[in-house]
Amino acid sequence: MRASIGALACSVILALLSTGAVARDTWPTPPATDASPPQVSGPLQGGTADHTKFDELKGPFSSGPEVTKACLGCHTETGKHFMRNIHWTWSYKNPDTGQQLGKRYLINNFCTNARGNEGMCAQCHAGYGWKDESFDFSDETNIDCLVCHETTGTYYKTPNSSGSPACSVMFEGKPPIDLAAVAASVKLPQRANCGTCHFNGGGGDNVKHGDLSSALKKPPRSLDVHMGADGLNFACTACHITNRHVWAGSRYRVVAKDTEGTGKPGQRTDVATCESCHGLAPHPVDSLAHFKLNDHVKSIACQTCHIPEFARGGVATIVDWDWRTAGKTKDGVGYHEEGYLQGNGEERYTYKSIKGNFTYGENLIPTYAWFNGQMHYTTIDTKFDPNAESIDINGFTGSRQDPRSRIWPFKRMHTWQPYDKGNGTLVYNHLWGEDDAAYWGNYDMGKSIAKGMADFGLKYSGKFGFIQTISWWPITHMVAPKEQALGCGDCHRPRDSRLASVQGVYMPGRDHNRWLDIIGTLLVGGTLAGVIIHGLIRFFSPKTKGQH
Amino acid sequence: MATRRVKIFSLFERFWHWSQMLLIVVLLITGFGLHGFHHLVSFKDSVTLHTATALTLLLLWAFGTFWLFTTRSWRHFIPTVEGMWGVFRYYSFGIFKGERHPYRKAYWRKHNPLQALAYTMLKIVLFPAIWITGLIYLFYFAWRDLPHATEMLHGVALVHTAAAFAILTFVFIHVYMLTTGHSFRDHLMPMINGFDEVDLTPEEEAYLIKDEPENIR
Numbered sequence: 001m002r003a004s005i006g007a008l009a010c011s012v013i014l015a016l017l018s019t020g021a022v023a024r025d026t027w028p029t030p031p032a033t034d035a036s037p038p039q040v041s042g043p044l045q046g047g048t049a050d051h052t053k054f055d056e057l058k059g060p061f062s063s064g065p066e067v068t069k070a071c072l073g074c075h076t077e078t079g080k081h082f083m084r085n086i087h088w089t090w091s092y093k094n095p096d097t098g099q100q101l102g103k104r105y106l107i108n109n110f111c112t113n114a115r116g117n118e119g120m121c122a123q124c125h126a127g128y129g130w131k132d133e134s135f136d137f138s139d140e141t142n143i144d145c146l147v148c149h150e151t152t153g154t155y156y157k158t159p160n161s162s163g164s165p166a167c168s169v170m171f172e173g174k175p176p177i178d179l180a181a182v183a184a185s186v187k188l189p190q191r192a193n194c195g196t197c198h199f200n201g202g203g204g205d206n207v208k209h210g211d212l213s214s215a216l217k218k219p220p221r222s223l224d225v226h227m228g229a230d231g232l233n234f235a236c237t238a239c240h241i242t243n244r245h246v247w248a249g250s251r252y253r254v255v256a257k258d259t260e261g262t263g264k265p266g267q268r269t270d271v272a273t274c275e276s277c278h279g280l281a282p283h284p285v286d287s288l289a290h291f292k293l294n295d296h297v298k299s300i301a302c303q304t305c306h307i308p309e310f311a312r313g314g315v316a317t318i319v320d321w322d323w324r325t326a327g328k329t330k331d332g333v334g335y336h337e338e339g340y341l342q343g344n345g346e347e348r349y350t351y352k353s354i355k356g357n358f359t360y361g362e363n364l365i366p367t368y369a370w371f372n373g374q375m376h377y378t379t380i381d382t383k384f385d386p387n388a389e390s391i392d393i394n395g396f397t398g399s400r401q402d403p404r405s406r407i408w409p410f411k412r413m414h415t416w417q418p419y420d421k422g423n424g425t426l427v428y429n430h431l432w433g434e435d436d437a438a439y440w441g442n443y444d445m446g447k448s449i450a451k452g453m454a455d456f457g458l459k460y461s462g463k464f465g466f467i468q469t470i471s472w473w474p475i476t477h478m479v480a481p482k483e484q485a486l487g488c489g490d491c492h493r494p495r496d497s498r499l500a501s502v503q504g505v506y507m508p509g510r511d512h513n514r515w516l517d518i519i520g521t522l523l524v525g526g527t528l529a530g531v532i533i534h535g536l537i538r539f540f541s542p543k544t545k546g547q548h
Numbered sequence: 549m550a551t552r553r554v555k556i557f558s559l560f561e562r563f564w565h566w567s568q569m570l571l572i573v574v575l576l577i578t579g580f581g582l583h584g585f586h587h588l589v590s591f592k593d594s595v596t597l598h599t600a601t602a603l604t605l606l607l608l609w610a611f612g613t614f615w616l617f618t619t620r621s622w623r624h625f626i627p628t629v630e631g632m633w634g635v636f637r638y639y640s641f642g643i644f645k646g647e648r649h650p651y652r653k654a655y656w657r658k659h660n661p662l663q664a665l666a667y668t669m670l671k672i673v674l675f676p677a678i679w680i681t682g683l684i685y686l687f688y689f690a691w692r693d694l695p696h697a698t699e700m701l702h703g704v705a706l707v708h709t710a711a712a713f714a715i716l717t718f719v720f721i722h723v724y725m726l727t728t729g730h731s732f733r734d735h736l737m738p739m740i741n742g743f744d745e746v747d748l749t750p751e752e753e754a755y756l757i758k759d760e761p762e763n764i765r
Contacts, residue, residue, distance in 0.1 A: 288596045295689040400698055489591035494584035506702045509584050509591055513706055517583075520713030525719045531724040538728070541644040 020110070021481040033104065038275045039235035041188040059180030064128050065141040067183045070138055079140030081244040086142065087126040090114070092252045099377055101252045107426045108417035109393050109469040110202035110321065116381075116452050119161030120432035124197035131160035146179075148193045149186040150201060154178065163432050164441025165268045166334055167354070191227060192217045203355070204348075206315045210364065210411035211477040215313030215344070223313040224479045239272045248272040256373035256398065256475060257406045274302040289488070300507070301371075303476050304498075307484040309363045310411060310475045320359035321415040323467045327443040328353055334443065354431075354440045356416075366409030366475050368499050370398035375472075377425060380458065386424035390468035396522030400504030409503055411473040418445060420453075422461020426469075428452035550753055554746040555763040557738055560628045561621075564612050565739055571605040572715065580710050602682055609675070628757075632661040643728060657716045663763045670718060676713035709738055 051057055056070045061295035072079050086092055091102035103114045103121070113120035127142045129135065136142060146155050158171045172371075193219055202208030206215075221228025226239070240249045249272030258275035274282070280297060283290040297485060298307075310315040329335070334353030340360045342348055351357050375394040378384065384391055398405035420427050430452035431439045440450035453460035491499045492509030499507065557565070578598040581589050584669070589597065614624040634650035642650070651660035659667060681704045684691075688701060726735040738744035743765060748756070756764040 045628050131595055214728055220621075279734070289592050292595065294691075298689075298692065314698075487590065487592060489587075492591045494586075504698060506698050506705060508705065510587065511702070511704075511705075512583060515707070516709055516713075520710065523713055524716050527720045531720060535724070535727065537644050541646065 030405040035232050039190050039238075041235040041237045041374040047188070050473070051186050056186075057180065057186075059183065061179035061183065064144055064146060066140050067179055068128075068143050068145050070183065071145045071186075072143075078245065081246070082143055083137070083140070084403050085246045086250075087148075089137070090125060092250075094252055096253070096374060099379065101377060101379075105379065106364045106377060107393070107428070108202075108208075109413055109417050110208055110318070111431065112323075112417055112426075113380075113428045113431075113452070115428050116430050116455050117432040119163055119368075120159045120167075122160055124200075129160050130490060132215065139528065141192070145186070146182055147196060148189045150182045150193070151187050151190055152182055155182045159432070161432070162434055164434065164438055166441040167432070168282075189235060189237055191235055198236075202318065204318075206311060207315045208317075208413075209359075209473055209477075210317035210319075211307065211310045211473075211475045213311070213313060213315035213317070215315045216477070219313060221481060222338070222484070223351075223480075224478050226479060227477075238519055239277075241270075241272065251474070252375065254371070254373035254375070256371050256408060258297075265358070278302070282505060284470050288512070299400070299406055301408045303366060303411050303474075303479070304366075304407055306479050306482070307409060307475050307477075308480055308484060308486050308490075309365055310409070310478055311362045311364050312478055312480075314342060314362075315346075316340060316342040316348055316360035316362045316366070317411065318358045319361040319411070319413060321413075321417070322357040323357070323415065323417045324354035324356060325351065326353065327439075327445065330444060334441075350396065353443065365498070367412045367472075368407055368409055368502055369396075370400060370402070370405045370502065370504065371396050371410075371474065372398040372402045372405040374398075376468075379429060380424065380426060380456075384424050385467075386419070386421050386467075387465070388424075390470055391419075391426075393469050393471035407499065409475040411475055413471040415469050416466045416468050418449060418464050419467045420449075420461050421463045421465035423459060425459075427464065428456060430455065430457065493538045493548045506544075549747055550750070551647065551652075551745050552748050552753060552756075553743045554655065554748065554764040556653070556655075556744050556746060557742045558619075560611075560615055562742060564608065564615070567608055568605065568612075571608065573603050574601045576712065576719070581603055581718075582708060583636040583712075599686060602679070602686075606679060609679075621642065624665055625657065625671065627665050627668050628661050632665070635660050635662045639684065639728075649728075653744060655746055655748055655752045658744070658746070674711050674714050675720070676703075677707055678715065679707070681705075681708040681711070695753070697761055739763070 013156065023316050054074075056073055057067075061067050061070075082088055085101065089102065090104035093100055093102070105115060109115050111117075111121070118125070118135070119131040122135075126144050126145055126147060127135075129142060144157075147157065154175075155177055156174060158174070159168070162168050195212070195214060197210075198212050199205060199216065200207070201212070206213030216224060216227055217230045219227050221231035226232050226234040237247070237426070240247045242248075246512050250272055253271050255271055258271060258273035259280070261275050262277065262278040276295075278536075281294040281304070283293040285294065308498060328351075336349045336353065337351040338347040339350030340348040340358075342360065343362055347361055349358065350360070375393075375396050377394050378391055398408075418427055418429060419425065427449045429439060429445070430437055430448040435451075436442055436443070437447045437451040439445060442448070446462075449464050450460060450462070486498065491497050492507055494512070495508070497510045499505075500508065575598060578589060578594040580586065581594045582591065582598060616625075631651055638647060638650050649660075662748060684704050685701070687752070688697075691697060691700075694700070726732050728735075753764075
């Protein structure tokens with residue numbers, strides 16, 4: 001009887017203790033390969049045409065729009081499709097908040113505003129020639145097909161207007177582009193295509209997002225388990241699935257908690273969530289720990305554990321930007337200083353006359369908070385207290401009670417940036433231009449703000465100051481292989497918990513009742529002391545022989 | 549009235565006692581680790597071990613409870629005040645003077661009144677407090693969407709932890725008690741071989757000698 005119960009108890013313990021022996025058989029996942037397979041681009045993988053065989057693409061082409069005309073000659077509907085997407089419109093009206101968003105309108109806390117600076121900033125507009133308000137958004141031939149589809153790596157863009165000589169010098173002396181060769185090379189977008197702009201948001205490599213850098217062009221799987229060139233080798237569009245040139249995965253309307261999962265086969269072509277592939281119970285239920293992890297999915301974004309640090313892979317991100325120091329010149333000429341050596345051995349600028357001071361960070365631990373996917377932007381129209389200590393550029397909401405919320409990782413970007421001290425608004429700064437008001441080249445911020453505001457008929461008090469602004473960047477790329485994911489103890493610990501600042505939850509290991517711990521310790525300690533004293537009294541008491 | 553060595557702890561009772569001891573020690577170590585008092589075992593392994601041990605203990609208790617009621621052994625745990633004062637007085641004063649323990653084990657009363665009360669309280673107050681809150685805790689995933697779930701979990705955790713402190717206190721006293729009396733060994737052996745000295749009525753003695761000779765020495 002003893003043996004049978006013992007055997008039963010042992011088998012129960014063994015069954016519960018097995019922590020995924022089956023999963024380890026395929027460790028590491030995905031299997032590493034020697035030669036890189038082609039990038040996986042999602043449902044459109046394959047294709048039915050070889051563009052190098054098309055006479056239409058033989059050229060010669062004298063300009064980008066000529067190539068576009070050739071593309072549209074076969075892809076008859078693509079122009080109409082493309083013009084609806086945000087890469088073209090740079091405009092997005094949030095249906096929930098009614099806020100007018102999009103690069104065309106927003107103010108950020110990096111280079112602050114594209115509006116009025118399109119001559120420079122619209123290099124990353126997927127079109128040709130947007131330099132001011134006169135750009136024709138209805139002309140299909142203005143679409144730039146090549147920037148997303150060419151695969152030679154020789155294609156590049158330059159500013160749409162010449163700007164100040166102080167800046168335009170940066171873009172001189174580039175080799176001419178062989179447009180026919182570039183046109184013949186078109187394929188589904190590779191990581192490098194998207195990365196042309198998305199890796200360089202904020203004015204440089206990984207400056208803005210922290211989780212999108214040039215390190216992802218050919219990353220090892222340890223940097224990103226999906227994009228790893230030695231692993232799955234996913235292109236961006238493998239997750240950012242595309243329907244008629246509209247992509248899933250919006251930063252203006254984030255799906256913080258996907259409750260639908262994979263859906264039926266062939267469905268879910270509308271989201272870029274982890275759950276749309278991995279389902280709602282992503283950890284194989286072969287151990288108690290995995291069962292508990294699947295339960296965590298309701299409260300914790302996958303990214304929180306699976307992206308233990310961002311700005312990995314040797315490319316730093318900017319975490320602090322100080323516009324107050326901008327405008328210093330040497331003999332009237334702007335300059336820049338290097339001062340940060342990043343992981344891949346490259347120097348980064350820590351000061352630029354045109355932008356101010358930068359602070360970099362690498363392998364950063366994110367900030368964690370409840371997030372329901374809804375950002376509330378401080379736009380050019382938002383009024384705030386001019387004496388406020390700091391302003392959230394894109395504040396967000398979320399809580400344990402909100403069923404759409406989960407705990408997400410964020411990059412927190414802190415900046416001192418110019419604002420209208422008199423009216424309590426952010427400002428459009430006229431940075432780029434050939435005139436004598438453009439800040440880049442003339443370094444007079446009062447003048448450049450006045451023009452930036454006046455150009456769009458906006459009220460400006462004439463007095464500018466600097467205010468601290470915070471922007472929040474949900475971290476979702478650079479997903480580490482699972483063996484590098486956070487462990488339970490990284491959050492469930494009394495001190496230095498990753499989630500130390502997260503409210504609204506009781507977390508065993510992190511949380512405890514101070515009084516109960518004190519009383520309990522006194523009780524146990526008191527008992528120990530009591531039995532020791534009791535024992536000592538017995539030991540030293542006179543003993544009566546024969547009794548006990 | 550004769551004092552004889554009688555088997556008072558059956559094989560199952562001894563298996564129950566020692567496996568329960570082992571499980572409770574593991575639960576205390578992993579539990580206080582999860583609470584953050586030490587980091588001897590990783591949180592993940594602690595949770596796994598704590599849960600597995602707790603479920604095993606519940607299974608053991610299910611068997612134990614069944615055994616208690618089918619063998620009528622539960623009657624050993626009925627609280628009584630008879631002789632309580634004597635035992636209490638003994639541990640407070642008499643023990644220091646080398647007095648003899650006032651309680652004599654009887655065949656159907658193998659615990660002294662203080663012991664019986666302590667074990668009964670453990671069985672009907674502390675153990676239910678910890679296993680009921682433990683199960684509620686374990687099944688948090690099933691009720692996490694109720695309003696005020698976080699506050700309720702906090703309360704559940706509070707009771708669970710408080711009961712754990714109380715059980716740890718019991719363990720210290722329980723083990724210390726083994727050092728009183730004849731010797732540590734004399735207290736320990738009955739729970740190993742089952743036999744202890746018991747006051748038997750002539751009828752009990754006669755019955756055991758005739759019908760259960762293997763249970764009397």
